[in-house]
Amino acid sequence: MAILVIAEHDNKDLKDATHKTVTAALSMGGDVDVLVAGKGVKDVMGQAVKIDGVRAVLGVDHKVLERQLAEAMEVVIVPLMGDYDAVLAPDTTTHKNYMPRVAAKLDVQQISSVTGVESADTFVRPIYAGNAMATVKSSDAKKVVTVRTTAFAAAGEGGSASDKMLADPAGSYKSEYIGEELSKSDRPELTAAKVVISGGRGMGSGENFKLLEGIADKLGAAMGASRAAVDAGFVPNDWQVGQTGKAVAPALYIAVGISGAIQHLAGMKDSKVIAAINKDEDAPIFQVADYGLVADLFKALPEFEAELGKAGL
Amino acid sequence: MKVLVPVKRVLDYNVKARVKSDNSGVDLANVKMSMNPFDEIAVEEAVRLQEAGTAAETIVVSIGPAKAQETIRTGLAMGIDRGVHVQTDEDLEPLAIAKILKSVAEAEGADLVVMGKQAIDNDYGATGGMLAAMLDWPIGSAANSVEHDGGAMTVVKEVDGGLQTVKLTLPAVVTTDLRLNEPRYATLPNIMKAKKKPIEAKTPADYSVDTAPRLTTVKVTEPAARKAGIKVEDAAQLVDKLKNEAGVI
Ligand SMILES: Cc1cc2nc3c(=O)[nH]c(=O)nc-3n(C[C@H](O)[C@H](O)[C@H](O)COP(=O)(O)OP(=O)(O)OC[C@H]3O[C@@H](n4cnc5c(N)ncnc54)[C@H](O)[C@@H]3O)c2cc1C
Ligand SMILES: Nc1ncnc2c1ncn2[C@@H]1O[C@H](COP(=O)(O)O)[C@@H](O)[C@H]1O
Numbered sequence: 001m002a003i004l005v006i007a008e009h010d011n012k013d014l015k016d017a018t019h020k021t022v023t024a025a026l027s028m029g030g031d032v033d034v035l036v037a038g039k040g041v042k043d044v045m046g047q048a049v050k051i052d053g054v055r056a057v058l059g060v061d062h063k064v065l066e067r068q069l070a071e072a073m074e075v076v077i078v079p080l081m082g083d084y085d086a087v088l089a090p091d092t093t094t095h096k097n098y099m100p101r102v103a104a105k106l107d108v109q110q111i112s113s114v115t116g117v118e119s120a121d122t123f124v125r126p127i128y129a130g131n132a133m134a135t136v137k138s139s140d141a142k143k144v145v146t147v148r149t150t151a152f153a154a155a156g157e158g159g160s161a162s163d164k165m166l167a168d169p170a171g172s173y174k175s176e177y178i179g180e181e182l183s184k185s186d187r188p189e190l191t192a193a194k195v196v197i198s199g200g201r202g203m204g205s206g207e208n209f210k211l212l213e214g215i216a217d218k219l220g221a222a223m224g225a226s227r228a229a230v231d232a233g234f235v236p237n238d239w240q241v242g243q244t245g246k247a248v249a250p251a252l253y254i255a256v257g258i259s260g261a262i263q264h265l266a267g268m269k270d271s272k273v274i275a276a277i278n279k280d281e282d283a284p285i286f287q288v289a290d291y292g293l294v295a296d297l298f299k300a301l302p303e304f305e306a307e308l309g310k311a312g313l
Numbered sequence: 314m315k316v317l318v319p320v321k322r323v324l325d326y327n328v329k330a331r332v333k334s335d336n337s338g339v340d341l342a343n344v345k346m347s348m349n350p351f352d353e354i355a356v357e358e359a360v361r362l363q364e365a366g367t368a369a370e371t372i373v374v375s376i377g378p379a380k381a382q383e384t385i386r387t388g389l390a391m392g393i394d395r396g397v398h399v400q401t402d403e404d405l406e407p408l409a410i411a412k413i414l415k416s417v418a419e420a421e422g423a424d425l426v427v428m429g430k431q432a433i434d435n436d437y438g439a440t441g442g443m444l445a446a447m448l449d450w451p452i453g454s455a456a457n458s459v460e461h462d463g464g465a466m467t468v469v470k471e472v473d474g475g476l477q478t479v480k481l482t483l484p485a486v487v488t489t490d491l492r493l494n495e496p497r498y499a500t501l502p503n504i505m506k507a508k509k510k511p512i513e514a515k516t517p518a519d520y521s522v523d524t525a526p527r528l529t530t531v532k533v534t535e536p537a538a539r540k541a542g543i544k545v546e547d548a549a550q551l552v553d554k555l556k557n558e559a560g561v562i
Binding site: 288 | 324533540554
């Protein structure tokens, strides 16, 4: 059995989501290769060969792969699948965009956002916003799987895989990259952070998110939000945690002014410890919170920040 | 331009799914069902394209049981011209759904398919990408805004790092994200009008595609429950607990 893992990277740095996906692949059993598709991928390949347990790193380097758009990724991956029994990618927006395309070309039913690997053909995945866990067995000859990376530990970095460059993806494409507007932040990435502090509609405005910043600084936390806070324009769309946003599972998740709708819980209830600040003692968020503080956030947040200071943070 | 909008009837987003005691699935007996929220956004976008004079005709299609007709009527009441109902009691997988949708898109001569990025019941998020592949069309997934100009569609997509803009040569598939628009409520007169709009009755067999399932559900279980926590008195106690009890700061 041979498994292809598609690397998550930004053409410079290999992302941890790759290491986690490799762990999922290794637990299926068999040889695991990593594909780095992008532009100027030499450095990223150099990082990928170190991942523990990886047999070979394949690289494909072309301008059309710079953003890993769906059509070009299809052209790269589908022909490679002659040599592989399964292809796995992290369930980030980049890979969610093209993996169904690969699955359709292979006439395979994709298995999305798996949180568990039972065997080479049987996987566990959340459905209904994580209110049920389905164990599914695939009868397809080849498996196309996206991986909920928060559910897997990252593979280590003591390996020394071989590497190989592949031919350019030929073809003309009907979609074209125009530009992007990325949120800039010096904070850790939401899905990789050890501490996440999120604000909801209760924050009242984007300006008020400043109340969370001092705390985030002290805790080295990433900042997130509920859908309501994003819809209201308080913060950018990529801050949304939940069923249809990002899934996070930090050591500590702090929910502030968030009621705890099922769609929000779906994205954060696997956090190790959950703390919540909400003025409504009946808010559903308290049903999943290890530590609940019933208080007005405008009073509680400055106090919380000051107490962190007193505790030496 | 002809716009096709695939819509799915799902457990209402406000209802908490309950796992059946025999672990065979989720209990859908006597619970509120609605149009998948992302599909409502797709319907709204199609109606807006029509109101703007960009779309000449809009068609809503749903694959599902007899009751899926209600979901189609909801789309018609929001302003879609007509419906196609592909009736089946089987819970088809995205691969099979995409194959049927491909046939419908070809039969209708659609120039644009606008659909949800994800069905909130199975959470696959796969059908749009599969359909685009089968048609060999480009895709703009998780659209935050769309702009039509001539033979192309510019789509601003929600991505993990922020927003990304792509330009698609039509025909194309666009999948919706939450911020694309705010779906309208159907007014009573429009609900009445929708009753007279035509719905074509079809079955999967009409399209002669392979809809055999590829996955078998071994079991469906409750997720691991979290232990009930405690309420703290104030910020000082919260910091103390996080530091000295949980050891996470
Ligand atoms: C298809 C679909 C997908 C969705 N996907 C997601 C998703 O991915 N992520 C997500 O988060 N949601 C998602 N939602 C939305 C979800 O259903 C809820 O509407 C949303 O999570 C509510 O956000 P909120 O908790 O910030 O707002 P609200 O529910 O309005 O809660 C605000 C909370 O703030 C508290 N509050 C107000 N003022 C103060 C104060 N001064 N001090 C302390 N507390 C205060 C209130 O008591 C209340 O509990 C989705 C919905 C749909 C239909
Ligand atoms: N049974 C169905 N009938 C019509 N459209 C569907 C059906 N199932 C899925 N879709 C469409 O495909 C989208 C994504 O669904 P999924 O891939 O199942 O998450 C939905 O938002 C719908 O637009």
